[in-house]
Each structure stands twice: as structure tokens, then as C-alpha cells.
Amino acid sequence: MFLLRIAVVALWVALVGLAQNPPVEQRGVAVQRAAAGGGNARYYALIIGINRCQRLLPLGTAVADAEAVAALLREQYGFQVQLLLDGNTTRANILDAINLDRRSLGADDSLLIYYAGHGHFDRDADRAYWLPADAAPDSTSNWISADDLTAGPERCRRGMCCSWPIAVTRAV
Numbered sequence: 001m002f003l004l005r006i007a008v009v010a011l012w013v014a015l016v017g018l019a020q021n022p023p024v025e026q027r028g029v030a031v032q033r034a035a036a037g038g039g040n041a042r043y044y045a046l047i048i049g050i051n052r053c054q055r056l057l058p059l060g061t062a063v064a065d066a067e068a069v070a071a072l073l074r075e076q077y078g079f080q081v082q083l084l085l086d087g088n089t090t091r092a093n094i095l096d097a098i099n100l101d102r103r104s105l106g107a108d109d110s111l112l113i114y115y116a117g118h119g120h121f122d123r124d125a126d127r128a129y130w131l132p133a134d135a136a137p138d139s140t141s142n143w144i145s146a147d148d149l150t151a152g153p154e155r156c157r158r159g160m161c162c163s164w165p166i167a168v169t170r171a172v
Helices: 009-020 062-077 091-104
Strands: 002-004 024-026 030-031 043-049 082-087 111-122 127-130 166-170
Touching: 009 030, 043 062, 043 091, 062 082, 062 111
Parallel strands: 043 082, 043 111
Antiparallel strands: 002 111, 002 166, 024 030, 111 127
């Protein structure tokens, strides 16, 4: 099984880079840090970290990674963060949190979703899945399909589109 990290890897690199480096001038284009919370825009983050699943081997760093991302977004970028960890990370709780966040977004608001935990990539079906705390390795009934989370514009609400890069790495 693979460890699936659905994360905004580019955002993580950009946030860390912006936190450590002041704005620079590159090829005549000024690169500046956008201020979270400016204007009417609000910035939300749903951060999910799962070390312990009911029927899967435990992971060692998913919760710590999620907590670190949550702290960075909250403290340095002004995000309003909802953190779901271990026991609160059932399929129903994760989907409820995503749907609630989507419904409460204003036209200028942004939602970032970070997932650290077990995942599975089905090569035959070319589909990736999150495996929440109540997932079983031999039954897809509680798995969350990445395709459902990255649906096209018909699932977007108030100008917010859902599209997150997927990085798949082997479990260590």
C-alpha cells in the first residue's frame, strides 16, 4: 500500500520560502507576499492528520506534519484553521467538514485542504484514495476518492474550484 499525501506541495514550498525570504525582483517582475485576510477575503484551512486507523498500521508523522502546517498557516498567514486528527477523522467527519467549509465560503474566500495519512493508488482504475481512520484495507466503503474531491467546475461554489495536486510516495 502507498502512503498518499494530498497536499499543496507547491504551497508548502512557497509558504516556507516566503517566510524565510523577503520579496525579490526577478526579470522585471516584483514578487510580493500576499497578505492573508486583506480586503474582504478570508482564508480557511482544513488540516487532516491520521496516524492511527482502526484497521491499518499506524503512521509516525502524519499528525505532527498536520499540526506543523496548521501552526504555520494560522500564525504566519492568518488562516482560520480547522484541525482533524486521528479519532475525529472518519469518512463522515472529513466529508462533513469539507462540505461545511465549501458552503460557508464567500466569493473572495479561499479554502486550503491538507491531508496527511494513509492512501491508496489503484493503478488498474487510475484512481487515488484517502484512507480515513475508519477505512479497511480490503473494503472501499469508507475510502474517499480523490476524484470526488477534485471535481470539475460543476462542483465549485461561489468561484471556488477544487483542485489539489496529488503526490504519492511509498510508505517507509
